[in-house]
């Protein structure tokens with residue numbers, strides 16, 4: 001059975017992260033199926049699941065939250081990993097501020113995931129992509145004041161490494 005890599009995105013950067021994870025697993029010999037959460041009808045026919053979402057307002061997008069609600073029972077039966085894509089890890093200037101922002105956002109998201117899916121193997125928050133063009137000026141200003149940056153901060157090596165850890169774990173379990 002293939003590994004499902006499924007995602008919720010608003011502007012496409014989370015889809016590209018999911019596609020990167022899928023291609024990494026595929027190159028490692030796994031059959032994969034990468035699709036948006038609204039195109040997954042059941043997780044039954046998958047050997048493992050990797051579920052990701054863009055972060056808005058320190059939360060997963062609604063489609064991803066709904067997917068987790070609906071599929072929680074099915075997901076408990078198989079190895080499941082989760083990831084988020086947001087701009088908190090792209091804060092620069094002070095490492096202290098960035099670490100706090102990442103810790104705060106990760107904890108907030110992980111609490112919700114754990115409540116719904118206590119068997120989840122891991123959650124990872126990746127830096128995302130945002131040009132800020134649609135963001136209102138006061139929020140742009142606030143973001144810049146805390147060292148926030150605009151641009152594409154996805155770290156493909158970090159994403160590959162995370163996919164490799166999953167591949168190793170699945171192989172050791174004979175998936």
Ligand SMILES: Cc1cc2nc3c(=O)[nH]c(=O)nc-3n(C[C@H](O)[C@H](O)[C@H](O)COP(=O)(O)O)c2cc1C
Nearest residue numbers: 010011012013014054057058086087088128129130
């Ligand atoms: C309306 C809006 C709200 C956002 N809120 C957050 C947030 O609370 N925390 C964060 O880390 N990133 C936040 N971001 C940044 C996005 O998560 C980031 O740009 C991500 O790469 C978007 O993924 P997507 O291209 O798949 O939609 C926000 C972006 C937008 C447009």
